[in-house]
Amino acid sequence: MxxxxxxxxxxxxxxxxxxxxDLENSGFVPDEVVEAMIPYFNKKGFGHPSITHRVGWEALEVVYEAKELVAKTLGIRNPENIVFTHSGTEANNLAILGFLLKNRDKGRGKKVVVSAIEHLSIIFPARFASELFGFKVVLVPVDREGFVDPEILKYYVDKDTILVSIQMVNHEIGTIQRIKDIIDIVKSTNPDAVFHTDAADAYSWIPIDVEKLDIDMLTISGHKIHGPRGVGALYVREDVELESPLKGQLSVEKLWPGVENVPLIAGFKKAVEIMFSNxxxxxxxxxxxxxxxxxxxxxxxxxxxxxxxxxxxxxxxxxxxxxxxxxxxxxxxxxxxxxxxxxxxxxxxxxxxxxxxxxxxxxxxxxxxxxxxxxxxxxxxxxxxxxxxxxxxxxxxxxxxxxxxxx
Ligand SMILES: Cc1ncc(COP(=O)(O)O)c(C=O)c1O
The missing domain is CATH 3.90.1150.10 (Aspartate Aminotransferase, domain 1)
Incomplete structure (x- = not known):
């Protein structure tokens, strides 16, 4: 002050x-996290993580360590299935737009189902995809406490459904969805529908086992866990095909062009360590x-x-x-x-x-x-x-x- x-x-x-x-809008970054980032600005790993020299390798190393740690905390076997983006908003956009862009003409259905209380970084790209490619976006209602009733979801998901996105925890009212029941309904009604969950507000607050839950894509965000803002990540299962809506020079991330923000990824990693240590x-x-x-x-x-x-x-x-x-x-x-x-x-x-x-x-x-x-x-x-x-x-x-x- x-x-x-x-x-x-x-x-x-x-x-x-x-x-x-006001940790919803953004939080302070603890000293330990700041200290973990600083060397990557000017002491080590400040190189491009795709370039073959020592400073590039150091950058690549911390990106991989961060992927390994995030994968471990989410029950993901292959850390390569984690894509770093520059925010949770970007990760959600990559999931929704990237999937619909790639699969728009494959006859996999035209319906996108999302809950009525999703973050706007889900609802807006879904609507954008509907304008661009003619998908139909359906908002599933929630009850007075914010729960999606799996029995009601049954009426929204059908053979024409290509993508379902329902968050794990609501960012405003804290509702923890019955995500397993929700996924079971989606997969039993239409095994070809892809299921994405925005876990920005669930990560580090409830245990998440991505592979056990059979989640296809999942989003997290750095500043929701006392990490730096401007870094997020998307998990994408091997068999889910995306086309990046962002075009440019590829680096470590094949789905998100642009040089990785290595210092922020190092800070994200430290924040994950802190949040999962106890x-x-x-x-x-x-x-x-x-x-x-x-x-x-x-x-x-x-x-x-x-x-x-x-x-x-x-x-x-x-x-x-x-x-x-x-x-x-x-x-x-x-x-x-x-x-x-x-x-x-x-x-x-x-x-x-x-x-x-x-x-x-x-x-x-x-x-x-x-x-x-x-x-x-x-x-x-x-x-x-x-x-x-x-x-x-x-x-x-x-x-x-x-x-x-x-x-
Ligand atoms: C549930 C949820 N998803 C996504 C985001 C977007 O994350 P970011 O602020 O990193 O873009 C937020 C932001 O607060 C959020 O609350």
Whole structure:
């Protein structure tokens, strides 16, 4: 925080504590991860990973080590099936557009099935492919907690279905899908349909065994696990054919042209090491903080709705609440003055004052969606952060409700 802002806050008697919960939009990168990246900018491996000299080989080595580690954490036998991209958005675009581009004229069907609460980096490329190549995109509805009902999915997947993409964990409301049941329905209804899952919000929060689950393609993103932003990865099973929608010079990645961002891949690798070094303990620790925060707010603040499920089918790091008679944007500003940073509505589209498509899909009214606040937690939070938040949020909500037009 700059001295000027600090002085301004002090002059208003505003506390100096800061708690950052906006991990949906992006998180800080821990020192260990930054330190793992730095040498690859100027000390080693700063060469092109496809070039045959020592500095190129060093770059190639860390790219391969990262692939091996990611593969191990996901139950993937062949690390070569991991493609690094420059974001989760790119990985999702490669999966959807790349698959449809390659298979558009092969008579494999014309229907693309995605859930209504997918990230926009799934929904938009699917719609784009429908405009370009005449695919029909179908959005599967979810229930009030954000679950895709496998029995309902049966009515959407058929012999004309070429691709199904359903995320493992929802990024806004934390719903953990019953992914095994979903895949079983897809594969038993149409064994030729390819199944992709966006696991950006599941990776490092729930155990994932890609090969056991029979997943064809899977996306992850660096900054969702306290890695750097600007790096993502797509797993593609050997027998799934893609054509890259991106054209240019190929490097290590045959599906994603351009020189690999080696320092960021090194940082991604370090973040994976950290997140998986004490998986169960970390997830449990965060779950306890989540429950304390959620229960504490519900006990202290009237007229609050929980968005997404409660209990074990909610991912450990997600708290999403709608504060009735409060404008979420106003609450983000009010909390920010007290050093608490959250996002409202849809985190990924919060600069657009449209209600989140996820919240609308679970049946929230516009005003309920606009009053929503997303807190995302991690093992870097402490109990005292939750105490401070529980002390601050009720006062902020009360103040805004006093001046609210909805009184
Ligand atoms: C579920 C999900 N998928 C994909 C993405 C896109 O990842 P990236 O920000 O790396 O482009 C996000 C971004 O927050 C996300 O929440």
């Amino acid at each position: 700059s001295r000027k802002v600090k002085e301004l806050l002090e002059s208003h008697g505003i506390p100096q504590k800061e708690v950052y919960f 998986f169960d303990y970390r997830v449990n620790y965060v779950k306890n903080l989540r429950d304390k925060l959620m229960k504490g707010i519900l006990d202290r603040v009237p007229e609050v709705l929980v968005n997404g499920p409660m209990g074990d089918m909610r991912v450990a790091n997600n708290v999403n609440l709608s504060f009735l008679r409060v404008e979420g944007e106003a609450l983000t500003v009010e909390l920010s003055l007290h050093g608490i940073y959250v996002s409202s509505g849809s985190a990924c589209s919060s600069r657009v004052l449209e209600p989140s498509h996820v919240l609308l899909a679970i049946g929230r009214k516009h005003e309920e969606a606009h009053g929503s606040i997303l807190f995302k937690l991690s093992h870097y939070h402490r109990e005292e952060d939750i105490d401070y938040t529980l002390d601050t949020v009720p006062k902020a909500v009360e103040r805004l409700r006093k001046i609210s037009a909805w009184r």
